[in-house]
Amino acid sequence: MSNFYICLLLAGLCLLASCHHVPGHQGDHDGHEHQDEAPTASHQESGHLPCLKIAPIGAEFAFKFYRQIVPESAGKNIFFSPVGISTAFLLVTLGAKGATRDQILSGMGFNQSVINEKELHDGFHHLLQVLNNPEDQIELSIGNALFSTDKFPVQQKTIEKAHDLLHADVVHSNFENVEEAVKQINSYIEKKTHGKLVDVVKGLTPETAMVLVNYIYMKAYWENPFNPESTRKRDFFVDNETTVQVDMMYRNGIYSNYHDEELGCDVVRVPYQGNASALFILPEKGKMGQVEQALGPEALLKWEGYARQKRIVLSLPRVSLKTSYNVKEMFKRMSVTQVFTDQADLTGFTEHSLKISEAVHKAHLNIHENGTEAAAATIIEMVPMSLPRRIIYNRPFLILLVEHVSRAILFAGRVVNPNEH
Known part of the structure; x- marks a missing residue:
């Protein structure tokens, strides 16, 4: 040879x-909790x-x-x-x-x-x-x-x-x-x-x-962007010995989410404008290895089947x-x-x-908020009087980016330190 x-x-x-600001998306349009709907009608058909x-x-x-x-x-x-x-x-x-x-x-x-x-x-x-x-x-x-x-x-x-x-x-x-x-x-x-x-x-x-x-x-672009004015410096716990300061984004809104008691993790789907969404998976402390081993089509089907649209307070770091x-x-x-x-x-x-x-x-x-200062002025949120559950991604988490029509996993990963670079 x-x-x-x-x-x-x-x-x-x-x-x-x-x-960059994309007009026309000013927050959740529906304040009611309901079951997660199919990403697109064409996907079902x-x-x-x-x-x-x-x-x-x-x-x-x-x-x-x-x-x-x-x-x-x-x-x-x-x-x-x-x-x-x-x-x-x-x-x-x-x-x-x-x-x-x-x-x-x-x-x-x-x-x-x-x-x-x-x-x-x-x-x-x-x-x-x-x-x-x-x-x-x-x-x-x-x-x-x-x-x-x-x-x-x-x-x-x-x-x-x-x-x-x-x-x-x-x-x-x-x-x-x-x-x-x-x-x-x-x-x-x-x-x-x-x-x-x-x-x-x-x-x-x-x-x-x-x-x-x-x-x-x-x-x-997020379907419902985060308000840059709400972003604050917060601690991110890389491991038991290491803590870093990150820009933590914040939003009170309705998301498809599920708490998997068996695996010990929270799963939140954050949709983009168009036919895709990000799946953020937050293992409980000490459960990262267990969740990683369980990652597979069966776990995705389970999370999709049990997830419900509920109002939560979501905190995600810039990455x-x-x-x-x-x-x-x-x-x-x-x-x-x-x-x-x-x-x-x-x-x-x-x-x-x-x-x-x-x-x-x-x-x-x-990963950023999707908003300039002008965009922040147009983000109007109406929240219920009762305090929704908080899900804070302030420790290592997993991310999957999925296109809905093809069901292709475009990107996959684990964020241990949002500021590594």
Whole structure:
């Protein structure tokens, strides 16, 4: 096998409730408590959407990958895009053959006896259509790029399949001029993430034959924004020995929420404008490990089924964090090994012998109030005389960002220190 490599780069950016005022949302419109409603009517009417076929498997992969990160992330924030990582490796399977391809699909949970290739490809193709919907109120984009060189030309049929199924751009690059190639790829990622993720690629070698890039960018506004004037400095208890000061946001409003006595956690769903919401999971003291082990589709169904719309006093910290992961090592722990070795069969890309030398995922999360000073003046809240329950996220918590139509987990993570960066 020649010593030429494919590098896989994954970039995820999530700006939640970025500080810009969007008019027309002045608080809760309904003061009554009622059961949680379906996110969208179309979701109920379209149970046979292709993307829903892959949704449960995608959720399983999200939590499986999360658990690979936990052992090396004690006391650290966790944040990544499951849908971004799975989409990137599906792109790899378009050029993989035999045992290499089968191992990747199996590691991601796509059992070929349960879901065939057409269902898999149709599901991801439709998922990208849903997520890249320009008519949704959420600014969301996900896509892929394949940077290749004339020395190792990519087969035309693979180029066409990558473009048709996964919206992949195919870009010519010259890896013999490493500095220019790095600049080109970083410029592409910076543009696709609206300037928020820069210098993702730190270095390549002249032996690089191909670079695969996946990016996901999300900018969303709370359906009911927090009032910046209510934000105060408060203590956040990182662990038994460490306390940090954070900007704690505050809102008295109606949210879908549930207290899980069995697992020992509070779950609050905070909706965005559009077809997505954030699920904030607050374990009781000493229960983080227990909740993390229970994370899975069954837990999500349970929380969704038991959650009710109730008025609460919600306190959430502003969050700003960045993460970086060696996806290659995570996948090897999930028994995906061959694609990283000399036994890799990636001849669907090019006739030359190649293997993946590096797979890196970087993500960035910002959570803010969604309000300027002018917006604060328009936020009018009416509260009942009785004091609602307080749920204060002043210790480590979990976060899941879910798109409703596809039921895709866009981002998942754990916030241990909101001010880590």
